Amino acid sequence: MLLGEYAHTVDDKGRFIMPTKLRDALHDGFIITKGLDGCLYMYDIEQWHILEEKLAALPMSNRSARDFVRFIVSGATDNNYDKQGRVLLPTTLREFAKLDKDIVIAGAGTHAEIWNADEWKKKQQQIMDNGIDALAEQMSDFGI
Numbered sequence: 001m002l003l004g005e006y007a008h009t010v011d012d013k014g015r016f017i018m019p020t021k022l023r024d025a026l027h028d029g030f031i032i033t034k035g036l037d038g039c040l041y042m043y044d045i046e047q048w049h050i051l052e053e054k055l056a057a058l059p060m061s062n063r064s065a066r067d068f069v070r071f072i073v074s075g076a077t078d079n080n081y082d083k084q085g086r087v088l089l090p091t092t093l094r095e096f097a098k099l100d101k102d103i104v105i106a107g108a109g110t111h112a113e114i115w116n117a118d119e120w121k122k123k124q125q126q127i128m129d130n131g132i133d134a135l136a137e138q139m140s141d142f143g144i
Contacts, residue, residue, distance in 0.1 A: 001109055013088070016105075026044050030043060034093065038098070038115075051072075055069050075092065
């Protein structure tokens with residue numbers, strides 16, 4: 001499970017240092033792809049295979065399913081960190097998520113999210129403004 005919130009920076013070459021706690025969880029490699037809400041998603045190999053199976057099961061006759069698969073899979077990149085713990089983000093992914101300097105890596109259980117730090121703050125504020133208690137009540141529909 002990927003947990004925690006980590007502030008980092010992207011260097012001029014498009015690299016960031018993987019937080020040590022996440023590095024331990026992602027030692028066999030990981031996939032980074034476009035995510036929802038303007039962030040990137042980072043999956044360990046096992047979770048990525050689970051997602052791939054679910055995507056492969058979608059009906060290709062459904063336009064929304066095809067578009068979703070295109071969005072997730074076309075942006076995906078197989079990745080690992082170097083000896084210094086740095087991860088190289090491809091330009092297309094950096095541009096998609098507006099990752100130019102300050103970033104936040106946020107654990108989201110089955111995956112982690114990589115956010116532009118300002119966008120992360122806005123998203124957190126939006127969640128609070130919409131009412132975390134009301135959101136929690138809605139989660140009861142999902143058994144939480």
